[in-house]
Amino acid sequence: MRVTIRVRPGSAHPGVGGEQGGALVVRVSAPAVDGRATEAALAAVADAFGVRRDAVTLVTGRTSRTKVVDVAGGDPRRLADLLG
Numbered sequence: 234m235r236v237t238i239r240v241r242p243g244s245a246h247p248g249v250g251g252e253q254g255g256a257l258v259v260r261v262s263a264p265a266v267d268g269r270a271t272e273a274a275l276a277a278v279a280d281a282f283g284v285r286r287d288a289v290t291l292v293t294g295r296t297s298r299t300k301v302v303d304v305a306g307g308d309p310r311r312l313a314d315l316l317g
Contacts, residue, residue, distance in 0.1 A: 234307035238278060240298045242270035249281035252316045256299060271295065275302065281315060282307045 237256040244260035251258040263273035271291065279289045284306050294300030 234304050234309060234312070235292065236278070236302050236304055236307065236312060238274060238300050238302060240265075240270055240274045240300060242273075242298075247273075247277065249277050250315050254299075257312065257315055265298075268295070271300070274300070278302060278304065282311055 238259045239253045239256040241258065241260045242263060242265040244262055247260050247262045249257065249259050257278075259274045259277050261270050261273035261277055263269040275289045275291060276286050279286045282289075282304050284304060288305040288307075290303045290305075292301040292303055
C-alpha cells in the first residue's frame, strides 16, 4: 500500500495520526539532520501499521517533509483510522 506522509521533526509529542493536505501526519522527536527524522518516521509508520520496519520503504521525498512510502502488508482500514 502506498501512503503519503508529512513528517514533523523535532516534535515534543511523537506519534502518527491526523491529516495535512491529504497526507498522514507523522510527528517524530528526531531532528531533520542527516536523515534521522526520515528514519524515525519510517519506524513510526511501521509501528503504527503493526509491520516490521523493513516492510516500510521510502519511494520519494528523501529530503522533503512530504514523503511517499510503501507499506507492505498495510491495512487500508488502519490508514483510515490514522487519518481520522
